[in-house]
Amino acid sequence: MNIVKSKIEPILAMNNFVRIYPNPVANMLYFYLNFKPSLSDGVTVELFDSTGKVVRYLTSNAADDLLEIQCSDLLSGTYFYRVYHGEQYVSEKVMIVK
Numbered sequence: 001m002n003i004v005k006s007k008i009e010p011i012l013a014m015n016n017f018v019r020i021y022p023n024p025v026a027n028m029l030y031f032y033l034n035f036k037p038s039l040s041d042g043v044t045v046e047l048f049d050s051t052g053k054v055v056r057y058l059t060s061n062a063a064d065d066l067l068e069i070q071c072s073d074l075l076s077g078t079y080f081y082r083v084y085h086g087e088q089y090v091s092e093k094v095m096i097v098k
Contacts, residue, residue, distance in 0.1 A: 023095060025094060044083070047079055050078050079093070080094070
């Protein structure tokens with residue numbers, strides 16, 4: 001888990017909050033949220049390439065617990081996702097393979 005010193009803090013024990021599948025991914029990447037986001041905070045998902053460029057951005061309301069990101073047009077390689085909820089986040093690596 002990446003730790004960034006700021007007001008936003010990483011969610012500890014991230015496997016209890018967000019699960020992704022499949023990893024590695026070829027087409028569709030799924031984020032399963034093991035919690036119900038509050039209406040005021042919602043959830044934001046960002047997918048970064050290896051240079052740090054945001055290649056996908058998704059926001060969700062409190063009703064969603066399964067989010068999808070299309071990856072079929074992305075090049076093979078190492079990417080990183082970050083899932084924000086309020087002032088907490090989870091950040092991990094995901095592989096895209098063709």
